[in-house]
Amino acid sequence: MTTPMRCDILTLFPDMILATLGHSMLKRAQEKGLLEVRVRNVREFAESRHLVADDVPYGGGAGMVMKAEPLFRAVESLRREYQETGPGDELRLLLPSPQGRPFTQRVADEFSRERRRLVFLCGHYEGVDERVRVGLRPEEISIGDYVLTGGELPALVMIDAAVRLIPGVLGDPESAQHESFIDALLDYPQYTRPAEVCGLTVPEVLRSGNHDAIRRWRRKEALRSTYLKRPDLLRDRAFNEEDRQLLDDITREESREAPVKCTEEG
Ligand code: ADE
Numbered sequence: 101m102t103t104p105m106r107c108d109i110l111t112l113f114p115d116m117i118l119a120t121l122g123h124s125m126l127k128r129a130q131e132k133g134l135l136e137v138r139v140r141n142v143r144e145f146a147e148s149r150h151l152v153a154d155d156v157p158y159g160g161g162a163g164m165v166m167k168a169e170p171l172f173r174a175v176e177s178l179r180r181e182y183q184e185t186g187p188g189d190e191l192r193l194l195l196p197s198p199q200g201r202p203f204t205q206r207v208a209d210e211f212s213r214e215r216r217r218l219v220f221l222c223g224h225y226e227g228v229d230e231r232v233r234v235g236l237r238p239e240e241i242s243i244g245d246y247v248l249t250g251g252e253l254p255a256l257v258m259i260d261a262a263v264r265l266i267p268g269v270l271g272d273p274e275s276a277q278h279e280s281f282i283d284a285l286l287d288y289p290q291y292t293r294p295a296e297v298c299g300l301t302v303p304e305v306l307r308s309g310n311h312d313a314i315r316r317w318r319r320k321e322a323l324r325s326t327y328l329k330r331p332d333l334l335r336d337r338a339f340n341e342e343d344r345q346l347l348d349d350i351t352r353e354e355s356r357e358a359p360v361k362c363t364e365e366g
Contacts, residue, residue: 145173163226193238196251200240211262222251288321
């Protein structure tokens with residue numbers, strides 16, 4: 101039995117997380133016992149009577165900053181709770197942040213195999229009190245070079261990318277492995293019924309039943325897609341003989357199909 105990926109999400113907006121966890125693959129993964137997610141409202145760990153978890157920034161400026169103590173208390177409470185259930189319940193603290201280490205397929209794979217609990221500290225508004233970084237030393241992780249309004253969507257993105265790599269989540273245990281980026285190629289095109297849509301047909305080879313021809317076609321189209329859209333992924337890569345031949349064919353085909361530039365007037 102595969103051990104589930106175990107996540108705790110500390111957030112001021114639990115409903116943002118719960119709404120997404122209740123659907124599709126994330127829901128199925130939980131039902132199959134392959135994913136456990138517990139969502140905690142950080143506000144419950146606020147001290148004041150009004151459960152204030154954010155405040156104005158020292159030095160002035162716009163927006164609100166998430167307070168440090170409620171997050172400290174929330175993490176402390178998780179530590180206390182999980183210590184009771186066994187020594188394997190260590191926490192891996194993660195702080196979604198645009199300043200973090202980039203989240204890639206490699207990190208998703210790492211998360212999918214993680215035995216520790218993944219604890220996502222979701223900041224909101226203008227950021228999180230710096231003492232959260234100093235006091236808890238979480239790993240900062242960024243899902244891209246843009247700024248979102250909080251850590252909830254990044255936490256869900258990371259969980260989604262990781263959970264689908266757990267054997268059994270996608271139904272076909274092989275399907276995740278065949279896909280984009282695992283071996284640093286983009287996907288080959290996929291088709292489903294009907295065989296013709298608005299005059300657009302499915303490549304004949306996919307209906308041929310010839311498994312080797314289908315495998316070769318898919319490999320070629322994955323290479324073509326990568327060559328055209330993300331040539332950087334092909335750089336510094338060792339190719340086997342088949343891939344080299346397929347790439348030769350692709351470069352020839354693509355240069356033939358390049359649009360003709362007309363330089364003459366009229
Ligand atoms: N919080 C706000 N923006 C973010 C980003 N790009 N990645 C991770 N966490 C974030």
